[in-house]
Amino acid sequence: GAGVSQSPRYKVAKRGQDVALRCDPISGHVSLFWYQQALGQGPEFLTYFQNEAQLDKSGLPSDRFFAERPEGSVSTLKIQRTQQEDSAVYLCASSLQGWTEAFFGQGTRLTVV
Amino acid sequence: GIQVEQSPPDLILQEGANSTLRCNFSDSVNNLQWFHQNPWGQLINLFYIPSGTKQNGRLSATTVATERYSLLYISSSQTTDSGVYFCAVHNDMRFGAGTRLTVKP
Numbered sequence: 001g002a003g004v005s006q007s008p009r010y011k012v013a014k015r016g017q018d019v020a021l022r023c024d025p026i027s028g029h030v031s032l033f034w035y036q037q038a039l040g041q042g043p044e045f046l047t048y049f050q051n052e053a054q055l056d057k058s059g060l061p062s063d064r065f066f067a068e069r070p071e072g073s074v075s076t077l078k079i080q081r082t083q084q085e086d087s088a089v090y091l092c093a094s095s096l097q098g099w100t101e102a103f104f105g106q107g108t109r110l111t112v113v
Numbered sequence: 114g115i116q117v118e119q120s121p122p123d124l125i126l127q128e129g130a131n132s133t134l135r136c137n138f139s140d141s142v143n144n145l146q147w148f149h150q151n152p153w154g155q156l157i158n159l160f161y162i163p164s165g166t167k168q169n170g171r172l173s174a175t176t177v178a179t180e181r182y183s184l185l186y187i188s189s190s191q192t193t194d195s196g197v198y199f200c201a202v203h204n205d206m207r208f209g210a211g212t213r214l215t216v217k218p
Contacts, residue, residue, distance in 0.1 A: 042208035042209060043208050101144075101146060
């Protein structure tokens with residue numbers, strides 16, 4: 001596609017509910033990144049894929065967070081048993097290859113109530 | 114990991130004024146990128162600038178990798194320039210805390 005597309009744009013989840021956030025990267029982009037942005041803060045790195053391989057997941061805050069990219073294109077970030085501190089904007093970015101110029105989607109705003 | 118510091122944290126300008134935003138980083142970087150986050154939260158690419166100087170309209174950027182800093186220049190600021198400006202270094206795509214710019218009419 002023309003840009004990175006994320007869905008849904010907004011998600012309200014009850015505490016304890018599981019959520020799945022989707023990212024469609026720019027066509028042909030090999031690398032894909034997930035970030036978490038809390039209100040008033042800069043984006044914080046969560047995880048990085050090259051094709052279908054998850055090369056770095058050091059930023060995932062707990063084992064409730066899981067990301068996958070099974071066919072090397074679309075990626076899903078799953079959060080299990082959501083908690084209030086998970087409320088944030090989740091941003092996805094893609095790049096042609098590795099740590100080169102990255103382009104971001106519009107993000108998914110998750111609110112856990 | 115690498116530390117990224119941006120200054121100033123907040124900046125208020127009158128429309129038409131010029132400004133310089135700074136990004137310092139604690140170690141050698143492979144690449145560096147500047148973004149503008151608009152009031153709707155969208156991160157917009159401004160410059161991909163591992164070194165040297167680039168210009169795009171009223172904006173320009175300079176990265177001096179050997180001295181571990183990058184500068185973003187905004188000239189003749191407009192109200193639409195308001196938002197948060199981030200630099201991100203590409204060793205691990207680590208972001209600074211940003212500079213919040215408010216341009217008043």
